[in-house]
Amino acid sequence: MKRAIHYLLIATAVYVVTFLTNIPDLDLWARLAVGSIFFQTGHVLRHDIFSYLPTKDLWIDHEWGSGVVLYGFAKYLGQYGIFILKALLIYSIFLMILKTINTREGKRSPSVLFYVFLGWALFPGIGSLLRSQMFTYLFFILWIYGLERVRKKERKIFWLFPCTMLFWVNLHGGFVAGIGLVFLYAAGDLLNRKSPLPYLLIGLSILPVMLINPYGFALWRFVVESSLMARPFNAEWDPISLSGPKLAIGGLRVHSLSGYMLLVAMTLAAGCRSLLRREKVDWTRVIVLGMLFFLSIRLQRNAVFFVLAASSLLYHQFDALLDEFRKVLTKAFPRHSTKIQAVAHWGLGFVFPAIIFICIIPRLSHRIIVDFQRYPVGSIEFLRRSGLSGNLATAFDWGSYASWKLYPQCKVMIDGRYEEVFPKDVFDVAIRFSERQGNWWEALSRFHTDLVVLPKTSYTQADLSLFPGWKAVYQDFVSVVLLPTDTRSESIVRPNYKNPAYSTEDLAKPMAGIEGSSL
Numbered sequence: 001m002k003r004a005i006h007y008l009l010i011a012t013a014v015y016v017v018t019f020l021t022n023i024p025d026l027d028l029w030a031r032l033a034v035g036s037i038f039f040q041t042g043h044v045l046r047h048d049i050f051s052y053l054p055t056k057d058l059w060i061d062h063e064w065g066s067g068v069v070l071y072g073f074a075k076y077l078g079q080y081g082i083f084i085l086k087a088l089l090i091y092s093i094f095l096m097i098l099k100t101i102n103t104r105e106g107k108r109s110p111s112v113l114f115y116v117f118l119g120w121a122l123f124p125g126i127g128s129l130l131r132s133q134m135f136t137y138l139f140f141i142l143w144i145y146g147l148e149r150v151r152k153k154e155r156k157i158f159w160l161f162p163c164t165m166l167f168w169v170n171l172h173g174g175f176v177a178g179i180g181l182v183f184l185y186a187a188g189d190l191l192n193r194k195s196p197l198p199y200l201l202i203g204l205s206i207l208p209v210m211l212i213n214p215y216g217f218a219l220w221r222f223v224v225e226s227s228l229m230a231r232p233f234n235a236e237w238d239p240i241s242l243s244g245p246k247l248a249i250g251g252l253r254v255h256s257l258s259g260y261m262l263l264v265a266m267t268l269a270a271g272c273r274s275l276l277r278r279e280k281v282d283w284t285r286v287i288v289l290g291m292l293f294f295l296s297i298r299l300q301r302n303a304v305f306f307v308l309a310a311s312s313l314l315y316h317q318f319d320a321l322l323d324e325f326r327k328v329l330t331k332a333f334p335r336h337s338t339k340i341q342a343v344a345h346w347g348l349g350f351v352f353p354a355i356i357f358i359c360i361i362p363r364l365s366h367r368i369i370v371d372f373q374r375y376p377v378g379s380i381e382f383l384r385r386s387g388l389s390g391n392l393a394t395a396f397d398w399g400s401y402a403s404w405k406l407y408p409q410c411k412v413m414i415d416g417r418y419e420e421v422f423p424k425d426v427f428d429v430a431i432r433f434s435e436r437q438g439n440w441w442e443a444l445s446r447f448h449t450d451l452v453v454l455p456k457t458s459y460t461q462a463d464l465s466l467f468p469g470w471k472a473v474y475q476d477f478v479s480v481v482l483l484p485t486d487t488r489s490e491s492i493v494r495p496n497y498k499n500p501a502y503s504t505e506d507l508a509k510p511m512a513g514i515e516g517s518s519l
Helices: 002-019 028-041 064-077 079-101 112-126 133-151 155-171 175-191 197-206 217-228 258-276 283-298 300-313 315-320 323-332 337-363 377-386 396-406 424-435 442-446
Strands: 246-249 252-255 390-394 410-412 451-455 470-475 479-484
Touching (some): 028 064, 064 155, 079 112, 079 300, 133 175, 155 175, 175 197
């Protein structure tokens, strides 16, 4: 009975994290578009078709495989397919963390409360509707599990690495994290005075597999270059800041990385305890966790990797931190300490998580919503229904959504694929327009533009007067549409952006203008 309740609550935790967010990520549209084109044509695009700016000769889409998987689930299972895929990924991540913890025999397994905490700590990486990075998170913890078994001299697990790399290298560019992980384990075991030969063999086995992708060696070069490039307009590539970003929970605003920060504090406490007890240093874990902590401080998007590693590699050390409390309890209540611990175990491990779930579940939505307070749903619908076509200059964040809705009626300026598609000098001009920085007007004079959709948060009414030859003709909650002053208005339709019909989207629709074209 206890075991059944345990797994039921874990499944509930996965359910809650899955449906906690129902607003599509800004990059989801580009992934669905790539997946749709693959299903329609049977091949991967090697050049851009969505932008009107000068683009690179070769479009290296390091996430093409995730787009195919995402669109496949949406195509055959509808919008619930996205939720099902996300639930499967989250459950698999939780399962691999548990299996990694259990590689150490004779220790207590995690309680349900641990998975609640884990969902909180991982939320910055898994909290969006669905992102391609989740495939990397799954493979990363899977490789930690495999490498822990390699450390126990289980050579049969070697097959895991080349087999999974075949999928990882085609699903997301984060496969380089796996290479780095193998290197860190090799360095750690070398300091532990053990042979690094097993890790060398793993490296040799995965190198040729990484070439099995649509771009060959060019993918490696691209991933390294994109990992080192500056991204000043993307907050998740910024160093960690104590000031934010923050999430609203009830009436409170908490740091979105507060779970990560608590896990860092627990790691430091566990390390201090080991030093005081003069326990033998495991240099592999020190190097892995130390490097991941350093990388997470540099780039907050790396915080998820630290959470995955620390929660799986140090769980028993975290549990041991409670031993001092157990000793005090036993000393204070020698006759009743066992009962008190049992009540605390049930209360914190089952009752408390159940209360959390009961409070959250009624507020969850099972529909994917294109929120008009985040997306320019009215402006895009205005262009679509009015039959206005041509080159569309819009914000960086909205480019993928505009392409999904309007291609081939309109081509966009830029979108979230910027490091994949655009030369740096071209992107610099376009992003200044998107963010209203520097000589932002240069983009309109340098690149022929027919339509403009501006974010209200960046541009004021005074800015609109700086657009000679343009007039504002429509606005929704977040954006305003500009057209050339000589545009005829007979066919213009002005939709109500709050119409619930515009908040829904067919994620399985085929991309228009693809069938029969020479892509």
